Amino acid sequence: MPSTDPSFDPIAEPARAKLNLALHVRARRPDGYHELETLFAFVDLGDIVRIRPGNGFTVTGPFAGALQGEGDNLVMRAAARFAERFGGGPWAIELEKHLPVASGIGGGSADAAATLRALARLQGVTIDALYPIADALGSDVPACLFGVTALGTGRGERLDPIEGLAGQPVLMVNPGVGVSTAEVFRRWDGVDRGPIGGGGLLDRARAGRNDLEPPARAIAPEIDAVLAALDALPGVILARMSGSGATCFALFDSIEARHGAALAVARPGWWVAETALV
Numbered sequence: 711m712p713s714t715d716p717s718f719d720p721i722a723e724p725a726r727a728k729l730n731l732a733l734h735v736r737a738r739r740p741d742g743y744h745e746l747e748t749l750f751a752f753v754d755l756g757d758i759v760r761i762r763p764g765n766g767f768t769v770t771g772p773f774a775g776a777l778q779g780e781g782d783n784l785v786m787r788a789a790a791r792f793a794e795r796f797g798g799g800p801w802a803i804e805l806e807k808h809l810p811v812a813s814g815i816g817g818g819s820a821d822a823a824a825t826l827r828a829l830a831r832l833q834g835v836t837i838d839a840l841y842p843i844a845d846a847l848g849s850d851v852p853a854c855l856f857g858v859t860a861l862g863t864g865r866g867e868r869l870d871p872i873e874g875l876a877g878q879p880v881l882m883v884n885p886g887v888g889v890s891t892a893e894v895f896r897r898w899d900g901v902d903r904g905p906i907g908g909g910g911l912l913d914r915a916r917a918g919r920n921d922l923e924p925p926a927r928a929i930a931p932e933i934d935a936v937l938a939a940l941d942a943l944p945g946v947i948l949a950r951m952s953g954s955g956a957t958c959f960a961l962f963d964s965i966e967a968r969h970g971a972a973l974a975v976a977r978p979g980w981w982v983a984e985t986a987l988v
């Protein structure tokens with residue numbers, strides 16, 4: 711059991727899910743990563759990381775079971791890197807897991823970023839000073855650290871904030887299958903289909919694509935059923951897979967349309983979540 715100091719209210723940080731409104735894979739790099747252009751956005755839905763002085767790590771929440779028995783949690787890796795650089799601790803850390811694991815919405819990355827932000831608040835460190843640690847933890851962690859709408863380039867770590875679509879209704883659907891990010895990238899066909907275009911965010915996203923959709927669909931054919939279901943719904947502005955899948959999302963023109971869609975797409979074994987862009 712973790713030991714905690716009950717006199718200290720935990721610092722709680724939201725670990726919001728990320729969406730790739732578009733994801734263009736431009737080139738394979740010699741270091742094994744891929745050169746990307748992506749439109750990062752965040753939703754008002756995610757995990758929660760709570761930290762206070764003490765010892766231990768616990769995972770709670772509806773998707774805690776998916777991480778059972780995994781020793782190498784990104785939360786603990788983030789805390790270890792923070793301690794190496796800035797000192798402090800020991801800490802008692804709780805992760806409340808609401809996001810499906812290995813699902814293209816950056817759950818682990820968001821948890822790592824939330825851990826860094828919580829520890830920074832505890833110890834008076836600036837968010838900007840966390841960037842090198844975030845970069846070393848994973849390609850999506852810098853984007854999750856700042857949690858704002860941004861154009862991501864490089865392997866995803868170079869970020870240019872852009873005007874977002876705060877409040878836009880979003881439905882997220884996962885068919886209940888985990889997909890390995892590395893395997894999806896490995897199966898990319900190597901064809902550069904060009905950059906993300908200009909204009910407002912919605913135009914850029916709609917004119918864009920997710921180049922990881924074909925390889926992810928080959929691994930998890932359930933994605934076809936999710937996208938077919940989303941495409942057919944009234945009020946959909948954009949339906950697409952996020953990241954390396956298998957979670958797909960749809961943007962809606964109204965909360966009512968999103969809610970009707972949530973009821974219409976529900977299937978046994980599918981995770982369906984109503985939320986909005988932040």
Ligand SMILES: C[C@](O)(CO)[C@H](O)COP(=O)(O)OP(=O)(O)OC[C@H]1O[C@@H](n2ccc(N)nc2=O)[C@H](O)[C@@H]1O
Binds near residue numbers: 744745814816819
């Ligand atoms: C698909 C995205 O989620 C889109 O935002 C990210 O590019 C993946 O980010 P991530 O899960 O944080 O990825 P990392 O933990 O850095 O890398 C996992 C694996 O994905 C592959 N990978 C990741 C990012 C990238 N630009 N090119 C890659 O080829 C590499 O095989 C790497 O070993």
Ligand SMILES: Nc1ncnc2c1ncn2[C@@H]1O[C@H](COP(=O)(O)OP(=O)(O)OP(=O)(O)O)[C@@H](O)[C@H]1O
Binds near residue numbers: 777783814850
């Ligand atoms: N806190 C965590 N939450 C989820 N996965 C974690 C965590 N810590 C370690 N992992 C490991 O990381 C792997 C990828 O999980 P994650 O949920 O971040 O994938 P993802 O949503 O596909 O991310 P991305 O969109 O960044 O590729 C999991 O299979 C799991 O083994």
